[in-house]
Amino acid sequence: AAEPLSAPLAGQNDEMDELEDEAGPRPLALVAFWREVGAVDLVGMHPRWPGGLDPLVVDPPEGALAFLFDEEDDEGAGQFAGLAPDDLHKDNTSGGDPYGVRLPSPAADFLFEYERHGLLFVPYLRLAILEWGGFPGLEGRDQPFPPLDELRAGLEPF
Template sequence: MTDWLSRYRSGRRDAVWHELRQLGSGVRERADEARAVCEEMARRARHNVELIVERLTAEGYRFHANNDEQTPATPHIPPTENAEAHLGWMRDRFGTLPMTLEAWVRIVGDVWLVGTHPRWPTSAGADPLVVEVERPCSSEGYRRYLEEEHEAWAQEPDGLFEFSVAPDQLHKDNTSGGSPYGFVLPDGCADGLFAWDGGPMPFVSYLNRVFGDGGFPNHTGTEGEWWIKHQLAQDLLPL
C-alpha cells in the first residue's frame, strides 16, 4: 500500500491529495491512513495561523468584528474540550463530514483574521481568513438556525447544502454581500468541498491559496499591500 503520510511529509503533497480525492468516499476503506494525512495538514495549518496572528499582532493589527463599532475580536481560539462532541452533533444533524473539516475542528480551532492593519487600512477588504466552526455553534440559537436551514433544504434539495463557517468577502468588510462561505455537506471524502467567492474548491486548495497570500487572498490595490502580505507569508508551511 502507498504510504500517504510519509509521502506527504516528504513533499509529495499534491500527489497525495490527488490520490485521496480520486477515491471519493471510498477513502473510508483506508480511513486511518487518510485521517493521518488530514491531521498532519491541520497541524501545519495551525502553525501557519499562529505565526500570522503573531506577526499581525507585532505590527499593531487590530482584530475586530465586522461591524460599525469594530468590536475587538480574538483571532484564534484553539479547540475546546467540547470539540469532539460538537463534531458528533454535526454528524447527527448533517451527515458524514469530510476528514479535513474534522481535523480542523480537532486541531486548529476557530480563526478570525478580520481587522485593520496600521499600514494597510483596507485590509478588511482583502478577504481575511475566517473559519469558525465550534464557537458560533455554542449558541443554541445559531444551532437552531443551521438546523432550520438544513430542514428547509431537505424539503427542496435543488442545490448543495452548505454549512456556514465564515462571512463572505464583502461582509467581512462590513458591507452587504452575498452568501456565507462554507462546507458542502454531507461529504464522505478526505478533503471537503469549500464554497467561497472564488468558487467551490477543495478545502486544502483554498487554504493553500489563502496562506500563499499571508491570510489575505484578495487584492485591494493599496500601496504597500504586496510587501505586507509577502512578509506575512514568509516561511508558512504548504499544506
C-alpha cells in the same frame, strides 16, 4: 478583541458530533482542521491597509451549527453549514451567502462553497495562507502590499 487563532476547545468534539447527528458525515479535511487548528478569524481593520482583503476565517464547529440550513432547492439536497462570512461581510458591508460546506459530505475534502476561487478546502487554505498571508483578496491587485512578505515568513508548506 478576539484572538485571530483559537485553539480547539474542550467541548468542540460534542459540537462536531452534534453537527454529524444533524447533517450527516463531515469531510475529513474539516474535521482535521477543527481538531488540529481550531478556528481562525483574521477580520479586523488596520488604518493603513486597504479594504477587500477577504481575510481568512474558518469558524469552529459551534459556528457551523449556528449557520446550518436545509438546502431547499433540491429534494434530498441535504444541508449547508456556513464556515465563514463572505468577503463583503468581512468588510462590514451587506453581502452574499457565507462560505461553507454542503452536508452530508463523507469525502476527504470538499468544495468551499461561495468562495470566489471555486477550490476545495485544503487548496483554498494553501492559497489563502501560503500565497497571500491569510488575505486572498490581495490576488489581482496592482498595488504592492508591504506586509505580505512578513505575513508569509516562516510558513511551512502543507
